[in-house]
Amino acid sequence: TLVGVVDADLGLANGDPRAAERTFQLLSQVTGRAGRTGKKSLGLLQTFQPEHPVMRAIVSGDAEAFYEREIAERERAALPPFGRLAGVIVSAVTRAEAEGHARGLRRAAPEATDLFVLGPAEAPLSLLGGRHRFRLLIQGERRADMQGFIRAMLANGPKQRGSVRVQIDIDPQSFL
Numbered sequence: 001t002l003v004g005v006v007d008a009d010l011g012l013a014n015g016d017p018r019a020a021e022r023t024f025q026l027l028s029q030v031t032g033r034a035g036r037t038g039k040k041s042l043g044l045l046q047t048f049q050p051e052h053p054v055m056r057a058i059v060s061g062d063a064e065a066f067y068e069r070e071i072a073e074r075e076r077a078a079l080p081p082f083g084r085l086a087g088v089i090v091s092a093v094t095r096a097e098a099e100g101h102a103r104g105l106r107r108a109a110p111e112a113t114d115l116f117v118l119g120p121a122e123a124p125l126s127l128l129g130g131r132h133r134f135r136l137l138i139q140g141e142r143r144a145d146m147q148g149f150i151r152a153m154l155a156n157g158p159k160q161r162g163s164v165r166v167q168i169d170i171d172p173q174s175f176l
Contacts, residue, residue: 001041003031008045009052015124016175017079021070024054024063031058078139080171084146087172088136089123093163095132101157101164102134108157115140115149124175131163135175146170 011023031043047055057066075082088105092098102120109117115138123133140146150168160166 001033001039002044003033003041004044004046005030006046007048009047009049009055012049012052012054017074017077017085020054021067024057024066024070027054027058028063078141081142083142084140084144085171086138086146086150087167087169087175088138088150089133089167089169090120090136091128091131091133091165091167093131097162097164098132098134101160101166102136104158105153105166106136108153109138110149110152110156112140112144112149114144115146117153131165 005027008027009023011026012019016022027045031045045055045058049055053066053069057063074080077083079085088102090098090102090105092101099120106117106120117136117138119136120134123135126133138146138149140149147170150170154166
């Protein structure tokens with residue numbers, strides 16, 4: 001049997017800190033299907049990043065080494081489960097309104113040694129349902145008071161006016 005995956009590395013470029021793990025799991029599952037019948041099988045991956053650790057781990061079949069590296073990398077970067085993340089999505093009918101509100105929230109973020117704000121940047125799905133979307137990402141240590149930090153940022157930031165909406169996602173599972 002034959003299994004082929006076109007653009008196998010596409011999932012690695014979405015800004016999600018869990019992208020490598022999710023791509024590895026998906027490719028392992030898909031290529032593993034080729035050998036289920038007990039017949040000779042072949043899995044083909046088309047990639048623009050053949051040296052990426054995910055692709056090398058799939059080719060070598062060494063899941064344990066991949067996960068050890070992934071865990072060490074997350075710990076070094078204070079990413080889940082060793083740290084916390086929160087996504088703040090600001091949307092509005094006009095791009096300027098959404099971006100301006102997101103920038104205002106960034107400026108209103110309180111000083112903290114255990115939390116910091118990345119962005120704003122256009123969300124991966126920058127236009128959704130006729131609304132322009134910008135994202136802030138808050139990253140911090142596991143023990144950090146993420147909710148208190150966000151409450152202060154919202155209280156000190158610009159008030160929601162017009163078409164502006166703000167969505168908060170603590171420990172997001174998706175970054176779209």
